[in-house]
Amino acid sequence: xxxxxxxxxxxxxxxxxxxxxxxxxxxxxxxxxxxxxxxxxxxxxxxxxxxxxxxxxxxxxxxxxxxxxxxxxxxxxxxxxxxxxxxxxxxxxxxxxxxxxxxxxxxxxxxxxxxxxxxxxxxxxx
Numbered sequence: 001x002x003x004x005x006x007x008x009x010x011x012x013x014x015x016x017x018x019x020x021x022x023x024x025x026x027x028x029x030x031x032x033x034x035x036x037x038x039x040x041x042x043x044x045x046x047x048x049x050x051x052x053x054x055x056x057x058x059x060x061x062x063x064x065x066x067x068x069x070x071x072x073x074x075x076x077x078x079x080x081x082x083x084x085x086x087x088x089x090x091x092x093x094x095x096x097x098x099x100x101x102x103x104x105x106x107x108x109x110x111x112x113x114x115x116x117x118x119x120x121x122x123x124x125x126x
Contacts (some may be wrong), residue, residue, distance in 0.1 A: 073110050
């Protein structure tokens with residue numbers, strides 16, 4: 001016999017689906033919200049404009065030089081871990097602003113995992 005819990009959605013008295021935290025209705029709503037966020041991100045014109053900045057030879061050269069000078073992940077180092085950096089992250093989002101994009105004081109070296117986690121928090125609000 002499986003023990004079922006109440007739905008984790010605020011004010012919902014329905015039972016959660018087996019092995020899940022939400023009832024069918026709230027789980028469907030959560031999935032729909034995620035799909036809408038991902039669709040918005042993939043089709044946004046501003047995202048395509050920003051991608052051009054990252055594809056430029058000047059960025060690729062500056063990125064390589066920055067990673068050579070800063071070979072370890074800044075987030076991992078804060079936790080006492082030694083992890084090679086593979087990404088150059090903009091600490092504050094540049095939103096396509098070329099001046100902020102090229103401001104090296106706004107750059108930090110991160111590993112892929114830390115960069116992905118930070119980007120997901122910023123873009124998807126997770």
